[in-house]
Amino acid sequence: xxxxxxxxxxxxxxxxxxxxxxxxxxxxxxxxxxxxxxxxxxxxxxxxxxxxxxxxxxxxxxxxxxxxxxxxxxxxxxxxxxxxxxxxxxxxxxxxxxxxxxxxxxxxxxxxxxxxxxxxxxxxxxxxxxxxxxxxxxxxxxxxxxxxxxxxxxxxxxxxxxxxxxxxxxxxxxxxxxxxxxxxxxxxxxxxxxxxxxxxxxxxxxxxxxxxxxxxxxxxxxxxxxxxxxxxxxxxxxxxxxxxxxxxxxxxxxx
Amino acid sequence: xxxxxxxxxxxxxxxxxxxxxxxxxxxxxxxxxxxxxxxxxxxxxxxxxxxxxxxxxxxxxxxxxxxxxxxxxxxxxxxxxxxxxxxxxxxxxxxxxxxxxxxxxxxxxxxxxxxxxxxxxxxxxxxxxxxxxxxxxxxxxxxxxxxxxxxxxxxxxxxxxxxxxxxxxxxxxxxxxxxxxxxxxxxxxxxxxxxxxxxxxxxxxxxxxxxxxxxxxxxxxxxxxxxxxxxxxxxxxxxxxxxxx
Numbered sequence: 001x002x003x004x005x006x007x008x009x010x011x012x013x014x015x016x017x018x019x020x021x022x023x024x025x026x027x028x029x030x031x032x033x034x035x036x037x038x039x040x041x042x043x044x045x046x047x048x049x050x051x052x053x054x055x056x057x058x059x060x061x062x063x064x065x066x067x068x069x070x071x072x073x074x075x076x077x078x079x080x081x082x083x084x085x086x087x088x089x090x091x092x093x094x095x096x097x098x099x100x101x102x103x104x105x106x107x108x109x110x111x112x113x114x115x116x117x118x119x120x121x122x123x124x125x126x127x128x129x130x131x132x133x134x135x136x137x138x139x140x141x142x143x144x145x146x147x148x149x150x151x152x153x154x155x156x157x158x159x160x161x162x163x164x165x166x167x168x169x170x171x172x173x174x175x176x177x178x179x180x181x182x183x184x185x186x187x188x189x190x191x192x193x194x195x196x197x198x199x200x201x202x203x204x205x206x207x208x209x210x211x212x213x214x215x216x217x218x219x220x221x222x223x224x225x226x227x228x229x230x231x232x233x234x235x236x237x238x239x240x241x242x243x244x245x246x247x248x249x250x251x252x253x254x255x
Numbered sequence: 256x257x258x259x260x261x262x263x264x265x266x267x268x269x270x271x272x273x274x275x276x277x278x279x280x281x282x283x284x285x286x287x288x289x290x291x292x293x294x295x296x297x298x299x300x301x302x303x304x305x306x307x308x309x310x311x312x313x314x315x316x317x318x319x320x321x322x323x324x325x326x327x328x329x330x331x332x333x334x335x336x337x338x339x340x341x342x343x344x345x346x347x348x349x350x351x352x353x354x355x356x357x358x359x360x361x362x363x364x365x366x367x368x369x370x371x372x373x374x375x376x377x378x379x380x381x382x383x384x385x386x387x388x389x390x391x392x393x394x395x396x397x398x399x400x401x402x403x404x405x406x407x408x409x410x411x412x413x414x415x416x417x418x419x420x421x422x423x424x425x426x427x428x429x430x431x432x433x434x435x436x437x438x439x440x441x442x443x444x445x446x447x448x449x450x451x452x453x454x455x456x457x458x459x460x461x462x463x464x465x466x467x468x469x470x471x472x473x474x475x476x477x478x479x480x481x482x483x484x485x486x487x488x489x490x491x492x493x494x495x496x497x498x499x500x
Contacts, residue, residue, distance in 0.1 A: 003379070010380040018360060018371055025362045025403070090357030095375050096334035096349075252335040253270055 011097065015105035020112070034113040035120050037076075038068040045186050057188065059217075062128045066216040067185040067209060069121055070143075073114040074151060074205060075176050077107055081155035082162045082169035089255040099251060100244055103159055107152045111144065121216060133219020142226070143211055146233050150204060153236035160244045163254050183209050204232035259346075260427060260458050261309035261332060266341035268327055269298035298339075301327045303482030305341070312456040314449065316463065316473035316490065318497055323479045325462045329429050332460060347426030347458075350376045352417060359412065361405035365396055368404055369419055376423045386422045393448075394418035395441075413437045421448050427458045432465075446471050466494055 024030045042064045049055045057063060084102050085092060092099060118140065125132050133139075162168040183205045184192065192200065200206040207225035214222045301324040309315050317325050330336035331343050333351045358375050359368045369390050373383035391400050394414040396407075404412065414437060420428065428449075437445065449459055449472050463469055469476065469490060476493040478486040486493050 006379055007377070011374050014371055014374045014380060018363065018367075021367065022360055022362050091375055093330070093335060094333060094351045094357060097375055097377075249337045252330060 008098065008101070012101050012104055012108070015101055016108045016112075019105050019109040023109070031113075031116065035117055038072040038117070039065075039120075041072065042068040049186055055187070059128060059130070062124055062130055062217065063188070063213070064186065065124050066121060066213055069114065069117050070147065070209065070212045071180065071183070071185055071205075073110055074147065075180070077110045077151045078154055078158065078176055079173060080106060080110075081158040082172055084155070084159040085163055085251060086255070093252045093255055099248060100156060103156050104152065107148060107155060110151070111148050115144070125216065130217060131219065133215075135219045135221060136215065139215040139219075139221050142221075143208070143215065143229075146226070146229050147208060149237050150208070150229070150233040153233070153238070153240035154204075156240035156244045157236070160240075160247050163251060164247070179203060179205055182206070184213070185209055188213075201228055204229075204236060208232075258311045259308050260311045261307075261346075261460070262342075262344040263305050263307050263328075263331070264342045264344075266302055266305040266331065266338045266343060267300070268302040268324070268331065268336065269300040269339050272297040272299055300482060302338075302479075305479070305482070305484055307477055307484055307487060309458055309460065311458055312453065313475065314453055314459040314461060314473050316461050316469040316476040317479060318463070318469065318476060318494075319479035319485075324482060325479055326431060328479070329431055329460065329462060332427075333429060345427065348377055348424075349427045349429065350420050350423050350425030351429040352420040352431065357416075359404050359415070362403050364402060365394075365400040365404055365407070365415055366391075368415065372416070372419045373423055376420060377425070378423045382423075390418045390422045393422070393444075410437050410441070414441055417441075417445055417448075421452070425457070427460065428452060429460050429462075431462045442468075466498065469494060 027033070029036065042061075045064055045068075046061060050060045081103065084106055085099065088099075088102055091097075122132055158168065158172055162172075182200075182203050184200075189197070189200075189210050207222075207228040211222050211225045211229060214220045214225075305324075305328065317328060319325050327336065329351065331338055332345055333349055334345070358372045360371065363371065366387070369387055370380065370383050373386075373390075374380060378386075391397055394411075394417075396411060396414060399407065399411065404415070407415070417437070430449075446468065449461075452459060453472075459472070461469065461473055473490045475488065476486075476490050476497075477484055478493055478497055486496060
């Protein structure tokens with residue numbers, strides 16, 4: 001590898017490793033938190049929707065679980081994005097290095113956590129007697145890449161804009177919660193009244209979540225949903241890159 | 256041999272006043288027209304017209320009052336800021352010596368931070384690993400190197416930072432009044448290292464308020480005041496004027 005490429009690779013690697021190390025220092029349960037967090041959310045929604053509201057859906061537990069893992073990945077990454085550049089202010093003000101790698105490192109860290117959660121999903125599929133399909137072998141990588149690209153674009157956009165409008169941080173937290181309830185996670189796609197279903201395409205996460213669902217629960221690739229997700233990933237990636245490129249040289253001025 | 260490695264030509268730098276933006280979206284929306292106008296019009300000029308050149312192997316001191324724009328100049332040289340007009344040309348690899356622990360993560364050990372910081376300063380992972388022992392030795396922090404650096408004193412942080420920066424073999428070293436916190440021994444060691452740097456024909460830009468340090472290492476001094484190069488010349492001459500001023 002020539003030097004610039006090797007350098008970008010090393011920088012990404014070391015920054016990612018730093019994120020992972022920092023997260024687990026002083027943390028007794030370490031990796032378990034990546035699993036425990038989605039699990040505990042799933043439990044609470046199970047109590048609220050299945051036990052109290054008695055939602056009529058078969059296999060609701062597994063349904064919730066397969067949704068919570070990819071969703072928590074999205075929510076954690078996007079919520080953290082606001083602080084990425086701000087918390088690295090000292091180095092951004094002094095050193096000229098590709099700042100977007102700070103965002104990339106965060107995303108890669110979260111993607112690794114998600115990958116480590118896949119065996120847990122498999123375990124639950126096994127417990128609930130849901131078959132693990134051979135399509136997972138290529139389905140998971142495809143969706144993983146789409147979600148990574150989407151989150152990267154979105155995070156780059158948020159972390160950049162948040163330097164200039166610090167209120168964005170609060171808005172993002174609220175929007176992520178909105179998005180959670182506007183995405184088929186605790187309910188399924190078919191429960192959405194037909195006249196609103198088209199509108200779901202306006203939510204970048206909606207069809208990504210239904211794609212994960214059909215992959216995990218029935219081993220099927222929902223190509224139409226994947227196509228919509230692809231379009232969103234490309235749009236968000238492009239938008240994030242564009243805004244970042246435009247504003248990056250001002251970072252040191254506003255920090 | 257008198258190759259110019261740093262060249263600033265009529266550099267002007269102003270910062271927009273992010274007054275309305277800083278107030279967040281509420282203020283921005285409530286005062287939108289005023290906000291746009293203020294961004295366009297209200298600028299805070301730090302550097303008006305700065306021109307200077309530095310040749311290879313030279314050690315140049317930058318002096319001036321607090322807020323005169325010394326750090327802005329270093330920012331422009333490091334490439335983290337862009338001049339509003341004028342030109343800044345830098346030839347060669349540049350390493351800024353970071354202020355206390357910037358670029359370090361408090362929870363990571365000294366050893367882990369050496370890698371992080373070395374990479375940020377432009378070294379490859381392999382290169383940092385090769386030099387790690389030398390870095391630790393120079394910093395004299397062997398006993399503490401596996402402790403998280405939040406337990407380090409400010410002097411220890413300065414030691415570690417300086418050690419990493421000088422070992423990453425830059426062509427140009429930017430030093431921004433960071434030596435003040437180290438103890439006497441270490442300060443002398445740093446000055447010594449800078450002398451060696453000079454012998455190796457490396458360029459140093461040195462910002463300091465410490466007259467003695469400047470006298471010890473610099474060949475030439477640039478005195479920044481009111482956004483312009485107020486005086487420029489041999490070190491003893493300018494320093495004396497500065498002291499009297």
